[in-house]
Amino acid sequence: MDLRLTPLQNLLRQSVDDLLAAHLPAERLRELSAEAICFEAAAWAALAGHGWFSLEHEGEAGLVDLCLVTEACGRALLPGPVAATLAAAPWLQGAGSELARALAAGELVAELVADPGPPGFSLTPAADGWRLRGQAPAVAHGLVGTHLLVAVGDDLCLVPATAPGVNRTAVPALARVGFCALSLDCDLPAGAWLPGAAPAVQRRFQAVLSAQMSGAAEAMLRMAVEYARQREQFGQPIGSYQAVQHRCVDTLSAVEGARLLVYQAAWRLDQGLPADLDLSAAAAAVAQCVLTASAHAHQVHGAMGYSEESLLPLFSRWARVATSLAGPRRQHLQQVAAHLLAGEWR
C-alpha cells in the first residue's frame, strides 16, 4: 500500500506543469479567451512532442499517469478537449495509420459528444457503412475539434469535423471554450464505427476529466492563497485571518480527498479491477470540490475576482463547463447508490 507518486510520476507531473506554464502564461490565457476558436496549437504540439499522446500506446504509461497529465492541463487551463482525446487515444491509434500519426503529432483533437438524450443520435445502415443523424445543442469544444466522437448507445462514431453533413454553429455559452450546436446527417465509413467502444472510453474519460477538474480546483485554491497573502485590509494581509484561512483549508480538504478517489479509480482500471463505483464516487467528489474551490476562491478574491481583469473567472467558468461535461453530482451519486445497494461496497 503506497499512496505516494513515484519519483517518475513526480517528474512527469512537473514536466507537464513546466511545459504548459511556458506556453500558457496569464496574458496568453486572456488572449485565448477572447478568440472565437479557443485553442493553443503550440501547447498541444508541445505535449505531443513530449510523447504524451503516445505514452500509453508505447506501454510506458497507465491511466494513473494520464490522470497526472490532465491534472496538469487543468492547473494550466489548457484549452481544448484533452481529456476526450486521451480517453479515446487507444481507439484512435487503432483507427488507421493517418489518425495514429496525427494523434502522435498533436494534430488530432477529438471531442466526446455524449448521447444528449432523446431524440439524440441514431445510426442506420447505409450503402457502405452507416448513416449518423442527430443533434446536440451545446458541445463544449465542438468548434475546436478535428474529430467528434459521438456516442450512440454503446457504440462510438469517429466523425471528422469537416466531413459533409457535419454542421457546427458557434453558440455563446458560459465559457468561451469553443461551444457549438451540432447537427449531423452524415455517412460513416465502416472504419469510423467503433461498436461497443463507448463504455470503456467513457470510463477513461470520467477518470481523466475528473483529474483535470481537480487540477483546475487546485489552481483556483493557489490563486486564492496567493491573493490572500498579498491583499491587505484592516492593516494586514487577509490571509492572516482565520476565517479566510479556514476557507482555504476547506478547499484543500475537498480537493485532496477527491484526488485520492480519482487516483484509486484510475489505479483500479489499470489493474483490471472493477472500478465503476470508484469512478462515480470520484466524479461526485470532484464535482463537489470544484464547486467548493470556485466559491471559496471567489469569496477570497472579493470583487476583484468578479472582474474580468482577474484570471479567476476563466477558471471558474471552465470548472462549471467541465462539471456539465462530466455530468452533475446528483447523477454520479445515483450511480454510487445503485452499486452500493447492489451489494458492491467493499
Add this chain to the structure above:
Amino acid sequence: MNFSFSPDEERFRQEVREFIAREAGPEVLDPRRDTTSQLVDTPERRAFMKKLAQKGWLGLSWPKEYGGKGLPGLYEYILNEELAWAGAPLVGKGVGIIGNTLMRHGSEKMKQFFLPKILRAEIEFALGYTEPEAGSDLASLQLRAVREGDGWRLNGQKRFTTSAHFSDWYWAAARTDPEASKHKGISLFLIDLKTPGLTIQAMETMGNERTNEVFFDNVWVPGDQLVGEINKGWYYISEALDYERFTLFTFGPLQKKFEMLLSYVNSATRDGVPLREDPVVRQTMATLATHVEVARMQIMRVITTAGTGRVPNVEAAMSKLWSTHLGQRLSNAALDLMGAAGQLIMDSPHAPLDGKLELSYRCTVLDTIGGGSSEVQKNIIARRGLGLQLQ
C-alpha cells in the same frame, strides 16, 4: 502508487483476525462501547493486552534495540484496524506517544524502567495536558512544578484526563518556568498515579463515557521522572500529538457504522415504501459512501507517509478533520433515517441497530473537539500546508 496491501500484509491481517476471534472474550469485544472501545480499563482487557504482548505484537514498529520488531508502521496500523473493527482495545499511548517520546528523549533509567513494561502490557498510562483554562490554548497550562531538593513539587489541576481512574502512570505537562514565554516554560513528567496528593474526581459525559478531573495537592515527583530536558516539554508534546493523531485514529469504527446504516436502509420501510427506493435516501447514502471512502484514503495516506519516516502532520490534521465531521454527519443521517425509534437508547427493546447509532450521535460530539479541535487542525493545515501565517 498502490492501493492494495501486499500478500505479507494480508497474511498478517488474517493472523490478527484469527487471534482476536480465539483470544478476545465478550467483555473485551463489548458491543455496547463506542469511543471507550479502545480503553484498557478492565481486568479482562488488561489480560487481553498481555496476550497481545506475548504474541510480540506490542511495539511492532519500535526499533529492535528497544525490543520492538522494527516493522513498517503499516503493520501496527493493520493490527489496530483489526482490533478496532472487533471492538477490542487498541495498541495505544504507551506504545505510541509515550514509548516513542521516551525512545527519542528519555533518560536511560526511564527507558529501562518503562519500555519493557510497555512491551509486556504491564502498564497503562493517562495523559495529563488539558486544564480548565488550557484547552486549545494548551501552552497556557498552569500546573506548577517547583524544584524541591532532588525532585519537584506539583500543584494545580488537570481536566478531561479520561484514563486517570484505571491507569498506573500519569504523563503530565507542567509549568517549570513561569518567567519564560509560555511555550518555553513547560516540562513533561511521568508520575505514579498512586502518589500521595493526587485526587481523581469523575466527570460524566453525554457520550456515556467517564472522564476525570485530577487535582495535584503538593505532589512530590522524583527528579529522574522529568522526561527529557527541562522546559522542552512543548516540543515533545507537539511531536507526541502528531503520533496521537495517527496511531489512535482508525477507519474501522467509521466503516462499521456506515455498514450498519447501509444494512438498515436495505431492509427498512417507511409508510410502506422501502427506504432503499427513496431517491433522497439513495443520494444521502451515496454521499456518505463517497465520504467514507475519502476518509479511508486519507488514513491510508497518513499511514503510508509516516512509513517513509516523515511525520505526516498536515495529512494527519486533514484526516482527523475530515473523519470526525463525517462521523457526525453519518450519525445525524442515521437518526434522520431511523425515524422516531432511532432516538431510543441501547437498553430499549425497539432501538434500531441496538441503539449503536444513537450512542454514536452523542459520542461524536466530542470528536471535532478533543485531540485538537477542528479549528486547530485547520490552523495547522493553513500554516503548514498552505503557508498562510497567523496574525
